[in-house]
Amino acid sequence: MIVVFLLCVVAGMPASGQIRDVCPTCHRDAKCDDKPDGSGKVCNCKYGFVGNGITFCQDKDECQIGAMKICGQHTKCHNTYGSYDCTCLSGYNPSNNMTIFIPNDGTHCQDIDECRITGLCGDGGRCRNLDGSFECSCQVGYQVEDGTEPFHPQRDKASCKVVDCGQPASVEDTVLLSATGTTYGSVATWVCDEGFIWGSGHNTSVCGADGLWSGPTMVCEEVDCGSPAARPHSQMLWNKSSRVGSEVVYQCNSGYHNVGKGNVSSCTTAGQWEEPPVLCQETLCGSPPLSESTEHIWNGSTAPGSTVQYFCKTGFLTRGGHNISVCKENGQWTPPTLVCQEISCGDPPTVPHTGQVRNGSSTPGSHVTYYCKIGFNHSEGNNVSLCTINGSWTKPNISCKAKCGPVPFLANSEVVWHNRSVVIHRCVDGYHSWRGRSVSVCGSSGTWQTATLRCIEIKPAISHVHFLNEKCVHWKAEKYEEDSEDYRVTYTGTRDYQRSFRDEMKQYLSSKAEELKLCLLLLPATNYSISITALSSRFTASITTNTSVPEPPVPVVYYREFETPVPTLRLTRSANSLDPISLYQVLVLPVEGIMVFDCSSPGSTDPLSKNNFSSEYITAQILIGQVGTQMDFTVGDGLYYGGFYNAPLKKGRTYYIILRAVSQWKTTLKSSCVLWAKVIGTSYVLMVSSLSAAAAVGLVAFAILIGYSCMWLFKKT
Secondary structure: OOOOOOOOOOOOOOOOOOOOOOHHHOOOOEEEEEOOOOEEEEEEEEOOEEOOOOOOOOOEEEEEHOHHHHOOOOOEEEEEEEEEEEEOOOOOOOOOOOOOOOOHHOOOOEOOHHHHHHOOOOEEEEEEEEEOEEEEEOOOEEEOOOOOEEHHHHHHHOOOEOEOOOOOOOOOOOEEEEOOOOEOEEEEEEEEEOEEEEEEEEOOOOOOOOOOEEEOOOOOEEOOOOOOOOOOEEEEEEEEOOOOOOOOEEEOOOOOEEOOOOEEEEEEEOOOOOOOOOOOOOOOOOOOOOOEEEEEEEEOOOOOOOEEEEOOOOOOOOOOOOOOEEEEEOOOOOOOOOOOEEEOOOOOOOOOOOEOOOOOOOOOOEEEEEOOOOOOOEEEOOOEEEEOOOEEEEOOOOOOEEOOOOOOOOOOEEEEEEOOOEEEEEEEEOOOOOOOOOEEOOOOOOOEEOOOOOEEEEEEEEEEEEOOOEEEEEEEOOOOOOOOOEOOOOOOOOEEEEEEEEEEEEEEEEEEEEEEEEOOOOOOOOOOEEEEEEEEEEOOEEEEEOOOOOOOOOOOOOOOEOOOOOOOEEOOOOOOOOOOOOOOEEEEOOOOOOOOOOOOOOEEOOOOOOOOOOEEEEEEEEEEEEOOOEEEOOOOOOOOOOOOEEEOOOOOOOOOEEEEEEEEOOOOOEEEEEEEEEEEOOOOOOOOOOOOOOHHHHHHHHHHHHHOOOOOOOOOO
């Protein structure tokens, strides 16, 4: 039994002869101060609050006395809990550039000069700053639109628009030359119309601020050129008009002709006649005209009526036309129409089996020399032909006869073309040319220069190709001479079980031998296609071979031991591995009853069979294409891998996990194994309830004897 004694003391009741401490009774918005007379403590509300300091302290609204009194001019006052703050009215900003302030540091609201902002009043607007605001008016040449002056652009929606005078009015006898625009300050320029000249006044007009054009004051007077000027040895044809565009035509007197650039003068807009281009000169014909391929007879006179007689030069014949030229009154000779044609014999005659030597000319006196072509002899006759004055060649009577006899014969060949002096040979089917010349020529001595072509029976350049020991390719070379032959050997390898795999190589060999061998660096378990090309004969032979399957390399793993029945294991594989592994198999071996493990053992495919307690079984099969560079695998996850069931491991049992690498190609299968992990049997938990102490101690002793660890759970009911 527990006895509790309580000693109760009432708070706030001072003992006899003690000073009362009031500080704990102060309001939360109050502070405890010493009394001025030193007689104790007193509760006073904090700054910004009013009240008795104990039961209440309420916020003091400082803004009641007015914003101007507490914050200053152009301000707004904002009461806050226990204090206040100030802001400036629109159009003003605080002198300390702080949006909210308390004027205890001398901060005040000063006017904002809005006119410092360029374009505030818009195009043509003029800004005037006011206390706390601004106003706009229009510059000269602009007028207010949608409002009156002054205006506020945001409040009144008004703006300034440039004054537009419209199109300038037309002026009598003038033409508008140019105008810079129709708005204020634009300038229009006039010129006098055609046929008029500027007499007086200004020719410009300006758009004013009142929207009206000023001027122009110009006066245009009609043009009068007066009488045209006379020219020597000429007379004028004129209708007596002297206005702009009027014309006067000048004609030279008899015995004179115009050598100027024209005979017309016009009245210009400047009020003057153009300088007459006419120039009348006494008529003389000068030298008579030249006529191609002719000569002439002339007494040297150039006066009108003089004549010149033309005739054809030597080597030319007259083919018609007039041969007299006469000097006319206009100072021009009449052109002669005499036609002279050069005497030409044309192409010289051809003679069978001959060639020609000539200078290319076919005029009278030219000659051609003939010679017999190769394969023919000059037996008789004249070998020269002349071009005569009547335009024909004399006939040569040279005779050329063949001299080399029958066409020469080459073994295993045939003639594809020939004439009496040249023969072209080629090899018959089944033979090919092996060096030498294929043309026979009839020489100047009367004998054939026989072709040196050799026709050799066609045989394959490469034969008897075979492969030995999965390394070296052998072949026989067919050669016609002792020269070296260059060979190119290319081979390509693929794998049925590794689609991305491709092995391509190329090697060169130069040899004079007839039996050749070249050893290649071939990879195992691969289908190879090998091509051998003799480069000079461009002949290619091919062969295919398959390399055998070796023992696969032992997988690289890290052995680990687990106590969990679902361990996760990791396999690392090189990214560029060329090993011929087809697939991986994961085998589970119960420790009980296992004496020796054979890597080539097929293993059970049914982990749930009655015999799996004492024999290994395959729990997963994974193709090489699904592995990549790293593979994580969880044993006993209850899923299927490659058709094998990854059965959960039984609790309390110990297993070995084996990883087997398999190389399988066609009918051949080879494998290698590595111990991947050991899974140690899991512990049992014995739940004991409602047992006597003696019984519990007995069970623990029993568990220790059988090798299990125990965990007791007690619960008292």
